[in-house]
Amino acid sequence: MAKKQKQSEPEVVQKTKVSQSYWSLVWWKFKKSKIAIWGGVILIVFYVSMVLFAEFFASYVKETRTTFTEAPPQKIHFIDQEGKFHLRPFVYAMDKKVDLKIRKRTWVENPEVAFDLYLFTKGDPYKLLGFIPWDRHLFGVNLEKAPDGYFFMVGTDSQGRDYYSLIVYGGRLSLMVGLMGQILTLVLGSVLGVASGFYGGTVDVVVQRMTEYLAAFPDIPLFMALAAAIPKYWPPIMVYFMLTVILAIVRWGGLARQVRGMILSQREREYVLAAKSAGASNNRIMFRHLLPGTMSHVIVIATLSIPGMILAETALSWLGLGLRPPLISWGVLLQEGGSVYAIRFAPWLLWVVPPIIITVMAFNMLGDGLRDALDPYGGR
């Protein structure tokens, strides 16, 4: 008896190892990819700071316009004019000066007046998440101690708005356009893909012809033509909504094709037959049995195609075909910053480019790691 018990012990241990769930295996494998983790962390930071709490992370509220137009970034100092070291960083005030050589107004530091910088400082009041009134900002000058102080970390634009704050607010729309567009694409692509693969026949032919028709259009020109068709007088928020719809309309075809392919290989399997003989309806088989099986693949495609959507918004808005002021998005900011004039006279307006590139890279890194992780039984 005792002998038998001993023998069965290792078996139990082995069983717990084998019966790890699919998702815990995925997580276990995902954790090993440092690059993917970094991508994920960056994205969480971006989405939390720009989409949820932009008001807190920005130094100013969206509407703030100052008289400092096209001011360069203020240098952060630790050592004052007399060579004394301050633990608290500070910036100098700026004075207007006309540069005769380029016949342009510029700004120079005025070492007489200094503003201390604080973390979690009191600034313009705003509503956090749209309903919690607050006036703290992550960093900036303290408006109680220095009511006329200002701090522009990466300069200001031509309307005297703090460019760092604009980039944070711009992230809200740009990051959301990718996510919303992708969700719409997922819904359209997977529903039509599943239906096309499951029903076959006429449904399949119609969906397939539609995807082929979309594929016949060159990608970027189609985006542009659709975006150009949005009436100019529409309210900005409708334009934003239409843009996400356009992104989805152009992109669902590829996803639908892949889902269809997977469904075709799955629909003759035993578990589908079992569901059918148990009396499950077509909808139940499609969306409760077949679709979940394709999800891991779909998630990877989705992650890897979000950057394309963000870039499409950026490019379209930059060309004047997408979002327009008063909306603030990275593409809209690029309208001003992405001109030869701005590069020459206000190069700090290019600071909007790094967040775009970082976002795109982060999605690619995350998607790459997910692709490997979601196939935990595969080698490598």
Place this chain on the structure above:
Amino acid sequence: MLSFIIRRVAYAIVMVILVAFTTFVLIELPPGDYLTQKLEQLRARGDRSAENRIEEYRARYGLDKPFMWRFSNWAVHFLQGDFGDSFEFERPVRELLGERFAFTVILALATLILTWAIGIPLGVYSATHQYTVADQIISVVSFIGLGIPGFLLALLVLYFAIVTLGMEATGLFSAEFVNAPWSVPRVVDMIKHLWIPALIAAITGTGGLIRIMRGNLLDTMGQPFVESARARGLKNRTVTWKHAVRIAINPLIVILGSEAFPSIITGSALVSIVLNLPTIGPLFVDSLRKLDMYMAGTCIVLFTILLLVGNLLADLALAWMDPRIRLE
């Protein structure tokens, strides 16, 4: 084979007609057209005869006719090689495109040759030296190249050129050479300007090529026929280039057809806008913004034709290169 080509061509023709029609509908969709925009402009300038002039234009371009009439009229003329007039420039679209066509093709071909000449050797090297330091460096650079879109990179390079190097970086020529006749200094000047688009193409275009080439070659290198070639005592270089690469390069032919070929016209439209290069891309974007419908329509139809022809050529080339593939 022949029936395959005929079927594909017939299919392509249907698609082109559909695409052209959709494009026209799209441009027609927003209320107002080019002329209403122009009318507002003229009025704002205080032009009293604005209404009359606009009516005159309207009749000249047939904008007073119904939509279907305009579309079919344009389509028939398109087949005869007359693409209609551009409203904005008040000149035939064909002329306008023609002026920029040569340079657009030259730039696209130069880009193509450059990216392939860099991308394929690097991909092969990366695969044959897997996990070495060089491979990892190449991989990182190719990932960055894949991630950064050309027009953003163009902005950054422009910043570098203008602010750091203090040079005039946009356009194709310096101011004094724009209208000068061809001469040695003019060519030198052009080359000085061309390094920027070349650099951008080299970074953004090769990334994908390197990744695909590396992946394919790694798959191919593990196959028995490569091993047997090696076992027969062939030189390593011969095995790599004549046996493995020969097969691994096949998927790139599809890319050549479906991406590189159509990009002859669209290619780097955004980069061209940043760098102010005289290619067809900026012309097209501008025509969309201004609802210059014959210009925009012609461009999209030409893009589509190139895309479909490219796909067909890719399929045929693939069937010719790889006897395992049968067309049906």
